[in-house]
Amino acid sequence: MFSTVISGAVHGITPYLMQVEVDVSDGLPSFNMVGFLSGEVREAADRVKVALKNSGNKIPASHITVNLSPANIRKAGISVDLPIAIGILVSLGQIEEEKLEKTMIVGELGLDGEVKPVKGILPIARQALLSGIETIIVPFENAKEGAVVSKLKVIGVKNLNETIAYLQEDNAHKDMLLEPTTIDLKRIFETTSYEESGLDFADINGQSAVKRAIEVAAAGFHHILMIGPPGSGKSMMAKRIPTILPPLSEDEALEVSTIYSVAGLLDTNEPLITKRPFLSPHHSITETALTGGGMVPKPGVISRAHRGVLFLDELAEFRASTLDLLRQPIEDKSIHIARANGTFVYPADFQMVCAMNACKCGYYPDMNKCRCTEKEIKRYLSHVSGPILDRIDICIETPKVDVADLNNNNSLNENSETIRNRVMKARKIQEERFKNTGLRFNSDMSPADINKYCRLGMKEKMYMERVFRSMGLSARAYHRTLRVARTIADLEGAENVREIHLSEAVCYRMGENGIYKGGER
Amino acid sequence: MNNKIYANWFMHVPGFGIKTMTELLNVYGTLENAYRMSDKDANNLLKKKQAESFIYAKQNSDPDKLYRKLEAEMIDIFPEMDEEFPEKLKKIPNRPFAIYVKGKMPDEHIPSVSIIGARMCSDYGRYMAREFGKELAYSGIQIISGMASGIDGISQRAALSVNGMSFGITGCGVNVCYPEENRDLYEDLIDRGGIISEYVPDTKPKAQYFPLRNRIISGLSDAVIVIEAKKKSGTAITVDMALEQGKEVFALPGRVTDRLSDGCNGLIKQGAYIATCAQDIIEFFGINDNDYGKLSDVIEEGNMISGNEVEKEIMNALNFDRLSIADIQQLLENRSRNFDTKTTMQAIVELCAKGYLIQENGYLRKRFLYRK
Numbered sequence: 001m002f003s004t005v006i007s008g009a010v011h012g013i014t015p016y017l018m019q020v021e022v023d024v025s026d027g028l029p030s031f032n033m034v035g036f037l038s039g040e041v042r043e044a045a046d047r048v049k050v051a052l053k054n055s056g057n058k059i060p061a062s063h064i065t066v067n068l069s070p071a072n073i074r075k076a077g078i079s080v081d082l083p084i085a086i087g088i089l090v091s092l093g094q095i096e097e098e099k100l101e102k103t104m105i106v107g108e109l110g111l112d113g114e115v116k117p118v119k120g121i122l123p124i125a126r127q128a129l130l131s132g133i134e135t136i137i138v139p140f141e142n143a144k145e146g147a148v149v150s151k152l153k154v155i156g157v158k159n160l161n162e163t164i165a166y167l168q169e170d171n172a173h174k175d176m177l178l179e180p181t182t183i184d185l186k187r188i189f190e191t192t193s194y195e196e197s198g199l200d201f202a203d204i205n206g207q208s209a210v211k212r213a214i215e216v217a218a219a220g221f222h223h224i225l226m227i228g229p230p231g232s233g234k235s236m237m238a239k240r241i242p243t244i245l246p247p248l249s250e251d252e253a254l255e256v257s258t259i260y261s262v263a264g265l266l267d268t269n270e271p272l273i274t275k276r277p278f279l280s281p282h283h284s285i286t287e288t289a290l291t292g293g294g295m296v297p298k299p300g301v302i303s304r305a306h307r308g309v310l311f312l313d314e315l316a317e318f319r320a321s322t323l324d325l326l327r328q329p330i331e332d333k334s335i336h337i338a339r340a341n342g343t344f345v346y347p348a349d350f351q352m353v354c355a356m357n358a359c360k361c362g363y364y365p366d367m368n369k370c371r372c373t374e375k376e377i378k379r380y381l382s383h384v385s386g387p388i389l390d391r392i393d394i395c396i397e398t399p400k401v402d403v404a405d406l407n408n409n410n411s412l413n414e415n416s417e418t419i420r421n422r423v424m425k426a427r428k429i430q431e432e433r434f435k436n437t438g439l440r441f442n443s444d445m446s447p448a449d450i451n452k453y454c455r456l457g458m459k460e461k462m463y464m465e466r467v468f469r470s471m472g473l474s475a476r477a478y479h480r481t482l483r484v485a486r487t488i489a490d491l492e493g494a495e496n497v498r499e500i501h502l503s504e505a506v507c508y509r510m511g512e513n514g515i516y517k518g519g520e521r
Numbered sequence: 522m523n524n525k526i527y528a529n530w531f532m533h534v535p536g537f538g539i540k541t542m543t544e545l546l547n548v549y550g551t552l553e554n555a556y557r558m559s560d561k562d563a564n565n566l567l568k569k570k571q572a573e574s575f576i577y578a579k580q581n582s583d584p585d586k587l588y589r590k591l592e593a594e595m596i597d598i599f600p601e602m603d604e605e606f607p608e609k610l611k612k613i614p615n616r617p618f619a620i621y622v623k624g625k626m627p628d629e630h631i632p633s634v635s636i637i638g639a640r641m642c643s644d645y646g647r648y649m650a651r652e653f654g655k656e657l658a659y660s661g662i663q664i665i666s667g668m669a670s671g672i673d674g675i676s677q678r679a680a681l682s683v684n685g686m687s688f689g690i691t692g693c694g695v696n697v698c699y700p701e702e703n704r705d706l707y708e709d710l711i712d713r714g715g716i717i718s719e720y721v722p723d724t725k726p727k728a729q730y731f732p733l734r735n736r737i738i739s740g741l742s743d744a745v746i747v748i749e750a751k752k753k754s755g756t757a758i759t760v761d762m763a764l765e766q767g768k769e770v771f772a773l774p775g776r777v778t779d780r781l782s783d784g785c786n787g788l789i790k791q792g793a794y795i796a797t798c799a800q801d802i803i804e805f806f807g808i809n810d811n812d813y814g815k816l817s818d819v820i821e822e823g824n825m826i827s828g829n830e831v832e833k834e835i836m837n838a839l840n841f842d843r844l845s846i847a848d849i850q851q852l853l854e855n856r857s858r859n860f861d862t863k864t865t866m867q868a869i870v871e872l873c874a875k876g877y878l879i880q881e882n883g884y885l886r887k888r889f890l891y892r893k
Contacts, residue, residue, distance in 0.1 A: 208854070209847035212862045227883065228845070358882065365843035365884045367643045368780040374641065374670065377882060397845030397883055402855075470874040488863075503867040507846050510883055 001025075003090035003097055006104045006133065007083040008124035011073055012297065012337075012344035013262045015120065015127035017104075019069045020080060022087030027063035035068030038076040038296075047109050048085045055113035055160045057089065064088065074341040076296045079118040082107030082137070085160060086167065095167050102134040105163075106142075113160035117141035122261035122271070125149040126254070137163060143181035145261060145271035148254070153180045183271065185250070192247065192274040199240050202415040205406060206399075207233060213396040213508060215419050218244050219426035220487030221441035223330070223352035223391055225315065228398030230362045234355035235280075237398075238311045241353055242276040243416035245309075246424045252307050255347060259306055263299045277308030283317040291325050297337045297344045302329050305350035315356040316383035323388050326352070330391050354392065356384070366400065393443060393480050394508040426490040442487045447479050454486045454497050463499050467506055481505045527552035528600035528619045529591055530584035532721050536571045539601070539618045546602070556584065596695055596722055597622045613740040613766050617719035620737070623695040624715030627688050627741055632806045633663040635738050635763075637756050638672025638748035643781050644842070644886055646749030649773060650675040653746060656799030658685020660808050665690065665742050667734065667755075668710070672748045674703050677710065687714040690738045692731035694724035717741070732758050739763035744805065746771040746796055750784030757784060760793075769805070771796040828875070831868040834858050836877060836887065843884035 005020040031045045045066070052059055066084055068075050083105040089095045106124060108116040121142040126149050128136050135153040138146045143156025155178050157163045166178050201211060210226065214237060217224040226234045248256065257273045260266045266273070281290065281301045292300030302310060312318060329335045333349035359377040363369035372380070430441055433453060439445060445453060456464065468478065485497045485505035494501070531537050531552065548566065549555040556579075563572045591598060599606045600619040608629055610616050627633050636653055638646055654676030658664050664680040666673040668689035680687040687710060693699050695716045698707040710716055719737060720730065735758045739745055745763040747770070750756035763770055771794045775782020789795055796802055828836075838852045850865050860868075869885065872878040878885050 206851055206854070207847060209845075209850040209862050209865075358884075365882070367641065367842075368778070370641070372641070381882065395883070397847060399845050399848035399851055402851070467870055467874050470876065471870075471880070500863055500867050503870040504863050506870050507866040510846060510880060510885070 001091040001093060003087050005083040005087040005090065005100060007080055007106055008104055008128060009075060009077055009079055010120035010123055010262055011342065013120075013123060013258055013299070013346060015123040016070075016073065017127065017131050017133075018075070018080070019067075020083040020087050021067040021069060022084065022091050023065045023067075024088060024091040025063050025065075029061040029063065031064045031066075033066045033068070035066075035071045036074050037068065038074060040078050041068070041075045041080060044078065044081045044084055044109075047081050047111065048088070050111045051081070051109040051113045051160055052085055052088065054111060055164075057094070057160075057164070059088065059092070074296075077119065078108045079106045079120070079124075081109035082115060082139075082157075082160070082163065085109060086163065089164065095164065099167050099171075102132065104128045104133045104136045106136070107139045107157070107163075109160060115139045115157050115159055115163065117268075119264040120262045121145045122148060122254075122266070123258045125152055125154070126258075128152060137166070141268045144183055144269065145257075145266055147181045147183045148185065148257065148272050150182070150185060154182075156181050185272070188272055188274055189247075189250065189253075197243070197275070199243055200416045201237075201240050201244060201419055202413040204233060204237060204240070205413065206401065207237070210237060210396055210398050211414075211419075213394055214241060215244065215423060216484060216487055216491065216504075216508070217241075217353075217394050218351070218419075219423045219491050220393075220430070220443050220484065221351060222393035222443045222484060222487065223354070224394040224396070225354040225356070225389075225392045226396055226398050227356055227358050229357060229364075229366065229400045232398040232400050234398055235311070235313055238280070238309070238313070238353045238355060239278060240416065241309050241311075241351070242278045244419040244423055245276050245351070246420065246427060248274055248276060248307060256307050259299050259303050259346065263304065265304070277305050278311065279305040279308065280311040280313060283312075283314045285318075285322065287322050287325055290322055291329070291335050292337055292344075292346055295339065296341075297339060297346075299346045300335070302326065302335060302348040302350060303346040306347045308350060310350040310352050312352065312354045315354040316380055317356075320383070320385050324385060327387050327391070352392070358397070390476070393484050395510070396508060397510070422491060425493070426487065429490045429493070442483050442490065445483055445486070450479055450482050450486075454482045456482075456497060456502075460497065460499055460502060464502060467503070471506070473506070473509060477509050481509055484508055523551070523553050524600050524603060525598050526584045526588040527556050529588050529598050530556065530578070530582065532598070532619055532621075533582065533587060534578040535574050536568075537575075537618070539616060541567070541571065542618045552600070591722070594696065594722060595623065597626075599626070607741060610737065610740050613736060613762075615736065616740070617737065619719070621695045621718050621720070621722055622715050623717075623722075624711045624713075625686075625688075626715060626717070627663050627665065627686070631661065631663055631686075632744075632808075633665050633688075633742045634802060635665040635742040635745045635759070636672065636676035636748060637666060637738065637745060637750075637759050639750050639754060639756065639781055639784075640669050640671035640673075642671045642675075642749050643779070645775075646672055646781060647675055650748045651679040653748065653796075653799050653802075654679030654685075654687075655683050657802060658687065659683045660799075660803050661685075662803070662806065662808070663688065663714075665738055667691070667731075667738055668699075668703055668706060668716070670700050670702060674706055676748070677714075678706055681706075681709050681713055684713075688741070689714070689716050690734050690741070691716060691718045691726075692720075692734045693726035694718055694720050694722040696722040697725060699726040731755060735759040736762040736766070739766055739768055742768060744769040744771060744802065746773070746802065747785050747788060747793075748773055749775065749781045751780055752783040752787060754784060760788060769794060771802060771805075773797070828871070828877075829868070831860050831864055832872055832877075834860075835865070835868055835872060839878075839887045843881055843886045845884055849885070 002023045007018045007020050009018050033045055090097055108118050117139045121138055122145050125146040129149050129152050137155045140156035140158045143154055146154040169177050253272055253274050279301050290301050292303055329348040335346050335348045337344045358364040359372040360380050361371050364377055485501040488501040488504050489497045545555040560576050563575050598619055598621050650672045654664055658680035664687040666677050677687045689710045695718045698704050739759050739762040760770055772785040772788040773796055775785050
């Protein structure tokens, strides 16, 4: 007898439907699996045989052939145990084939027949819905994740026998046996708030100039670099950046959750990621951990920071070769990883926030504490490669914190919500401006776009010329300054970029003479 | 002449210092005779290692040839038995056996002062070094220092800038410029002053050479002025040497909280002379006819600039430390002048454009301005 069960898998983060074809016929007893399989998929044969036996299902000695189609995609992961087991039972006539109509089955089996959770349920379920599937049977732990796709009937199963019982029941009584899992998406979004995370910009006393720079960065999606002595609150502020970004939209949340689903990082009880991710890799991170990799590439840190914040603390301590890998993802907002069995594309649209000290000992420019020589300071600043700095629009020096400031009551400080509202307003303006242009934020503007959207008046042009000449700023800095000035104007709701916007933007390029020229004076 | 030729040769032989040379001279009378001693005598008279290198050097190098090379490079050598050897150096303990000079030697009849201090100095120190170097050199005093980065180089540059005389004592050979960033100073000193070293001309700098050359710096000077120094530093070594040699020590008082002034304040506590202006030193040497005012008058205060209220406020709030924009904003807030960040930034850019503020490594500081 021959049977077909529909299952699904992911290739990178791209989900696809898989036909699990099982044939049981007379002949020498054997269990063959074909269909471009990787090692762990091949092992399914043993797991399925033993799981069936231990669940009390007798399989007669026969010639069993399993084919996973389409055969042109290399199958990896272990999500096909359960469909194979069901396929065998259908072929043996223990389950009627009609019961499997428009039903997808995904799951790993233990030897005792237990169904174990698998990765990538969210994208698989979304693909299933698009392909006209109505019911999806998934491991119990993954049920809520699958239920995010609300139009799908999601059945969470704990073991093989439960699955068999469910499939043998007639359609009317099925759902009494195993209730479909549902979640209230609307409520999840409504109840998400950053306030409960305990992080708020109101926690930070003083530092008004740095806070302002961060606000500008968030509003225009500019990458930002903070330079300052240890203990000046760089990490503290970076951690709070997600709280002033607009909340994730439903589409964005699905995108982010998909990546986490594939990486197997979704929480069983909170199947949807509704907060912007904040990732802070240690500077010893390897290249593959950053970009993603492996034989079958897993999403790296930059992909997990998709739609969120990638915080690179101690930027100068990162290996130059590691940082240089960020160049392409920053441009393309995604990372392409090529392997023998295909090219994998993971989204990587993150806001880069960097922090570093101004010298090796960290205390420069405090000459009472700094023990570095002029040469060492220059060498330290030149550690960060130019191409990465080219992509950072805003650079701000953080001052050391006065103890008196720490004791101040922080009830007067602006909270994240106030700042977030301003940021969202500025983003709205950008959205309107860039409608149908393919651009999203001011930071995406090319020099040609800048000429179009940040036209300067005669007075402003002369001002820029005077300032740039007297301060020795480079031509490259010119466009970056304009981009940032555009965002500052947007924050104010101003139509045209004026002198006061330009001067503030210039201030965010002060570092130019230090870090951007390798510390040259 | 013979003395110079053979002194140069002996300087090239490793392990031959003032002690050995004095002993050899006692035995042989002249350097030439010492050079011509037999290998057997050398083995008897000298330590084993010294004898080995002596014999090796004798086989492999020729005094005349070495000296011709010296002449070709316009370098002079002064062995300690020569009359030209500076009288001041003859008096110091552990004097060098000979010194190499590229350029001139300091004039022994004119007062010499060494201006020394930290390599990593503050802007205040930089300014003071410049002022002292300039004013002292202008009044005819010779400035002696170590040609290092920081205070040393700055004071020497300042001295040369008013056509004064300055001499650099290096911890490497006179043919080597160290640090490389002071190449301009090195060349100017050769032209208009001198480079002096006790090491053979092509010696590369080594950490252990620098503390040793400090005794020559203080030895050649009549007084030592410490501009800015941490508690433990090369400057402290020079001061110790100066005191041992009986030279006068001046120190600039600094703020008590300034780690870079700890050395100076410590010296004052121990009884060093206090110098608050170049005039103090000029008077010490009894040089009159000087119409230079006190330094404190020269520094212009922020209130003299043209600019709007915010700009003036910033100039008043700033001192000569390097600060970030956020620091400046904080400073204004501490003075209860709450301009919003945008306004402050606009004023800062304006001040930079006008040249009142300058940027260093991404940080800002006030520029020193002169009334004259």
